[in-house]
Amino acid sequence: MSTENARAPRRDATENRAALLDAARLLLNRDPSASLEAIAAAAGLSRRSVYGHFANRDDLLLELVTSGTARVASALEGVAHPDPTVRLALIASRLWREVESVRVMAVVAIRGPLASHTTAALAPVRTAVREAIDDGQGTGAMRQDLPVERLARLVEETALVVLEESAEHPLGARDGHNLVMLMTLGVVGYGWRDAQSVIDGAPELSWSAPQEEDAS
Amino acid sequence: MSTENARAPRRDATENRAALLDAARLLLNRDPSASLEAIAAAAGLSRRSVYGHFANRDDLLLELVTSGTARVASALEGVAHPDPTVRLALIASRLWREVESVRVMAVVAIRGPLASHTTAALAPVRTAVREAIDDGQGTGAMRQDLPVERLARLVEETALVVLEESAEHPLGARDGHNLVMLMTLGVVGYGWRDAQSVIDGAPELSWSAPQEEDAS
DNA sequence: TTTAACTTGCACAAGTATGTGCAAGTTATT
DNA sequence: AATAACTTGCACATACTTGTGCAAGTTAAA
Numbered sequence: 001m002s003t004e005n006a007r008a009p010r011r012d013a014t015e016n017r018a019a020l021l022d023a024a025r026l027l028l029n030r031d032p033s034a035s036l037e038a039i040a041a042a043a044g045l046s047r048r049s050v051y052g053h054f055a056n057r058d059d060l061l062l063e064l065v066t067s068g069t070a071r072v073a074s075a076l077e078g079v080a081h082p083d084p085t086v087r088l089a090l091i092a093s094r095l096w097r098e099v100e101s102v103r104v105m106a107v108v109a110i111r112g113p114l115a116s117h118t119t120a121a122l123a124p125v126r127t128a129v130r131e132a133i134d135d136g137q138g139t140g141a142m143r144q145d146l147p148v149e150r151l152a153r154l155v156e157e158t159a160l161v162v163l164e165e166s167a168e169h170p171l172g173a174r175d176g177h178n179l180v181m182l183m184t185l186g187v188v189g190y191g192w193r194d195a196q197s198v199i200d201g202a203p204e205l206s207w208s209a210p211q212e213e214d215a216s
Numbered sequence: 217m218s219t220e221n222a223r224a225p226r227r228d229a230t231e232n233r234a235a236l237l238d239a240a241r242l243l244l245n246r247d248p249s250a251s252l253e254a255i256a257a258a259a260g261l262s263r264r265s266v267y268g269h270f271a272n273r274d275d276l277l278l279e280l281v282t283s284g285t286a287r288v289a290s291a292l293e294g295v296a297h298p299d300p301t302v303r304l305a306l307i308a309s310r311l312w313r314e315v316e317s318v319r320v321m322a323v324v325a326i327r328g329p330l331a332s333h334t335t336a337a338l339a340p341v342r343t344a345v346r347e348a349i350d351d352g353q354g355t356g357a358m359r360q361d362l363p364v365e366r367l368a369r370l371v372e373e374t375a376l377v378v379l380e381e382s383a384e385h386p387l388g389a390r391d392g393h394n395l396v397m398l399m400t401l402g403v404v405g406y407g408w409r410d411a412q413s414v415i416d417g418a419p420e421l422s423w424s425a426p427q428e429e430d431a432s
Numbered sequence: 433t434t435t436a437a438c439t440t441g442c443a444c445a446a447g448t449a450t451g452t453g454c455a456a457g458t459t460a461t462t
Numbered sequence: 463a464a465t466a467a468c469t470t471g472c473a474c475a476t477a478c479t480t481g482t483g484c485a486a487g488t489t490a491a492a
Contacts, residue, residue: 010437010490033249035479047480049439057480143408145398150385154399157377165369182361183370187399191407192359226460226467251449263450265469272451439488447480458469 017053019043024064025104029167032107036060058113065114068101069121076128084135085142085185086202091128092159092184093205096177099163106160129155136188143189151188158187174207181205233269235259240280241320245383248323252276274329281330284317285337292341300351301358301401302418307344308375308400309421312393315379322376345371352404359405367404374403390423397421 023042027034036057040047054060075094081087095102109118130152136142143151162180165171171179178199185195199205239258243250252273256263270276291310297303311318325334346368352358359367378396381387387395394415401411415421 008491012490013438016438036481037479046440048441048482051481052438055481145408145412146395150381153381153385154377157381158374161370161373161377165366165373169366169369179362183403186402186405189402189408191410192361192405194407196361224461228460229468232468252451253449262470264452264471267451268468273449433492435490435492437488437490440486442484444482445480448478450475450477452474454472456470458467460465460467462463462465 013053016043016045016049020045020050020053020060021064021067024060025100028061028064029100029103029107061108061112061114062117065105065108065118066121068098068105069118071101072098072105072122073124076125079128081202081204083141083202084132084139085188085190085198086204088129088132088136088155088188089181089185089199089202089205091125091132092180093177093209095125095159096163096180099166099176102160103163103167106163126152126156133188155184155187158183177207229269232259232261232265236261236266236269236276237280237283240276241316244277244280245316245319245323277324277328277330278333281321281324281334282337284314284321285334287317288314288321289337289340292344295344297418297420299357299418300348300355301404301406301414302421304345304348304352304371304404305397305401305415305418305421307341307348308396309393309425311341311375312379312396315382315392318376319379319383322379342368342372349404371400371403374399393423 020039020043024034024039027039027042036050037047039060040050050060054063072095075098076091079087079090079094081090105118105122109115130148133142133151133155134148137144137148137151146154159180162176162183166176166179181199182192182195185198186192190198203209236255236259240250240255243255243258252266253263255276256266266276270279288311291314292307295303295306295310297306321334321338325331346364349358349367349371350364353360353364353367362370375396378392378399382392382395397415398408398411401414402408406414419425
């Protein structure tokens with residue numbers, strides 16, 4: 001006897017839990033110091049109930065960031081391509097499908113105790129970006145007037161800019177997808193027509209490209 | 217009798233006031249909700265003294281933002297050039313010299329009662345950017361795959377990205393100056409070599425270009 | 433229908449932040 | 463040296479937020 005004769009969690013409870021996470025994602029994106037009161041209200045619950053699902057505020061935050069980083073990390077799993085330019089665009093493309101996750105983390109990860117956690121969890125992404133740029137500079141496909149590190153940071157920041165832009169001035173899914181890639185390639189040195197050519201020339205980068213199979 | 221026989225403000229008082237504004241600028245840049253306690257401490261004063269200079273927290277904020285917007289606006293005064301590309305780069309160049317002012321506003325202006333004030337005060341800048349882009353699209357010098365409004369917003373955001381990058385990973389004054397222009401031109405469609413050519417080709421854009429004369 | 437899970441409202445403690453009054457001290461200025 | 467300006471520390475009121483205990487109600491599930 002131990003975990004065996006415990007009832008399963010009620011259905012509405014798990015729904016409420018999800019609603020809380022959604023609400024948190026929404027509000028924290030705009031104001032990283034949004035109150036639990038506000039979050040609970042947005043989820044249609046009372047503040048008191050929050051503590052039925054999460055130990056405390058940080059616990060909620062942690063779960064948000066953890067699931068976010070996990071999604072992003074797994075989204076990048078199948079990314080590989082000989083041409084570093086296509087690879088970089090591919091990373092941007094995959095990121096686009098996780099917009100919401102990424103945005104929360106961007107806002108939350110800046111300060112607070114979660115910062116180190118976030119950056120650690122996102123390390124694979126940074127590495128992938130850095131490598132693509134490194135290769136790209138090697139082949140001469142990408143600009144060489146900036147050091148890899150700086151260029152990598154600029155690429156990351158720029159991607160976030162597009163995500164924010166899309167949040168405030170809605171963008172069709174396809175348009176957004178295209179814009180992130182366009183901007184990313186722009187940062188690494190491509191002129192707009194060249195960038196578009198790269199995108200149009202690589203089938204992996206088209207909106208309807210096959211995604212990773214979930215073979216579990 | 218009235219304002220006549222009032223003594224002049226003491227010298228150390230005005231210094232302290234300035235120190236407060238500087239400290240606020242510094243701390244609020246990193247954390248828009250930094251406490252007055254922290255700001256006062258950074259300025260070498262007690263929290264209580266803050267109220268000797270400003271009516272309240274918002275008053276301090278307002279002054280910060282107001283002087284910031286004023287500096288930026290006046291910095292853009294002499295900006296005019298027939299070639300929209302050069303004009304846009306020129307705007308970026310001028311902005312660079314007001315980095316600190318701009319950054320506070322970027323952080324503070326997002327939410328709060330100051331938001332409308334800030335955007336209003338910065339309207340001239342937005343207009344200048346928009347016009348340059350509009351012209352640039354007209355002559356075919358700038359990308360035409362995005363509507364002016366969106367492109368203008370992306371340009372603004374990108375400029376801020378460079379400013380932030382320079383804050384966290386220091387950048388020589390000259391390098392920063394060049395990078396803002398480079399990134400700005402990149403966003404509007406230029407490849408990196410072309411962007412650099414534009415900058416090198418226009419004497420107004422060189423680091424040591426003559427600034428506006430203060431003829432007062 | 434009966435049980436256990438879940439939600440709620442209220443009260444309360446604790447922490448943090450802002451804003452003010454006042455008395456006592458320090459310092460620039462005349 | 464005298465004065466007014468300025469700073470400071472302290473006390474206090476106010477407000478907002480987080481976290482917890484508990485009793486009473488509501489609802490999904492066996």
